[in-house]
Amino acid sequence: MSGTGLDMGPVLSVRGVSVRARKVERPLLDQISIDFAPRSLTALVGPSGCGKSTFVRTLNRMVELTPGLRVGGQVLYLGQDIYARNVNPVLVRRRIGMVFQRPTVFPISIFENAAFGLRLVHESNEEIDRAVAQALQRSGLWEEVKDRLDEPALSLSGGQQQRLCIARALAVRPKVILLDEPTSALDPAATQRVESTMETLKEDFVLILVTHNVGQAARVADRVAFLHSGRLIEVGPTADILERPKEALTEQFITGRFT
Numbered sequence: 226m227s228g229t230g231l232d233m234g235p236v237l238s239v240r241g242v243s244v245r246a247r248k249v250e251r252p253l254l255d256q257i258s259i260d261f262a263p264r265s266l267t268a269l270v271g272p273s274g275c276g277k278s279t280f281v282r283t284l285n286r287m288v289e290l291t292p293g294l295r296v297g298g299q300v301l302y303l304g305q306d307i308y309a310r311n312v313n314p315v316l317v318r319r320r321i322g323m324v325f326q327r328p329t330v331f332p333i334s335i336f337e338n339a340a341f342g343l344r345l346v347h348e349s350n351e352e353i354d355r356a357v358a359q360a361l362q363r364s365g366l367w368e369e370v371k372d373r374l375d376e377p378a379l380s381l382s383g384g385q386q387q388r389l390c391i392a393r394a395l396a397v398r399p400k401v402i403l404l405d406e407p408t409s410a411l412d413p414a415a416t417q418r419v420e421s422t423m424e425t426l427k428e429d430f431v432l433i434l435v436t437h438n439v440g441q442a443a444r445v446a447d448r449v450a451f452l453h454s455g456r457l458i459e460v461g462p463t464a465d466i467l468e469r470p471k472e473a474l475t476e477q478f479i480t481g482r483f484t
């Protein structure tokens with residue numbers, strides 16, 4: 226398995242992925258194929274219920290935590306199928322991290338929140354100190370918390386908590402970070418800080434951002450993918466999709482004719 230960074234192939238390659246729920250005839254996701262290149266930020270947009278959250282959850286096997294869903298097709302991470310029998314989903318989720326809509330901080334200190342995934346794998350204290358500081362710097366939170374690392378994480382603002390969740394994902398050295406509407410619970414100033422963090426992170430990681438906000442996609446994404454009724458309708462460079470979409474459904478969505 227390649228991981229040298231010299232390989233210019235996709236980091237994630239999604240091939241014919243479908244997701245079905247028991248007793249539901251229409252698939253939640255229908256034969257989706259898309260590649261994600263290194264150092265890129267792809268925004269996933271589409272109407273409520275079109276399958277955006279389900280899709281990102283198939284990319285790190287979180288979908289398996291919901292009983293009754295069946296995944297078909299392949300998700301290749303650096304060429305290896307993450308759904309293969311011998312692959313440990315916990316390791317998949319370290320390499321392909323996730324940040325949710327509501328900050329999911331634990332009622333422990335700021336430091337221990339960022340260190341959480343590293344403690345699980347018994348890294349040395351020295352390594353944890355180094356990795357936590359680096360992750361907090363990369364998430365854009367370090368200057369605000371460096372003198373209060375032992376304080377409860379719940380004492381932070383919502384926007385700071387969200388950047389702490391990004392730091393927690395970064396600390397275990399992922400290659401891909403999935404963000405499912407990470408700013409929809411934040412005010413404009415906090416949203417702006419998370420957006421600028423994402424812009425920095427895309428220099429080093431594959432970011433896949435679910436957003437309801439076409440303006441946000443325009444500001445931060447290199448590429449936009451439009452989903453509708455479980456299908457990938459169109460994907461391309463941000464300006465192409467937002468300004469001159471090829472498909473009528475995309476155009477209707479972009480111009481706000483349905484939500």
Ligand SMILES: Nc1ncnc2c1ncn2[C@@H]1O[C@H](COP(=O)(O)OP(=O)(O)OP(=O)(O)O)[C@@H](O)[C@H]1O
Binds near residue numbers: 246
């Ligand atoms: N466990 C499940 N069983 C059956 N149907 C489900 C399940 N989870 C989600 N769905 C359905 O799958 C579809 C896609 O849901 P999903 O949450 O992925 O949409 P979404 O695009 O993220 O929507 P939103 O923008 O509102 O967050 C919806 O119709 C939803 O009702």
Ligand SMILES: [Mg+2]
Binds near residue numbers: 277278279
């Ligand atoms: Mg969703």
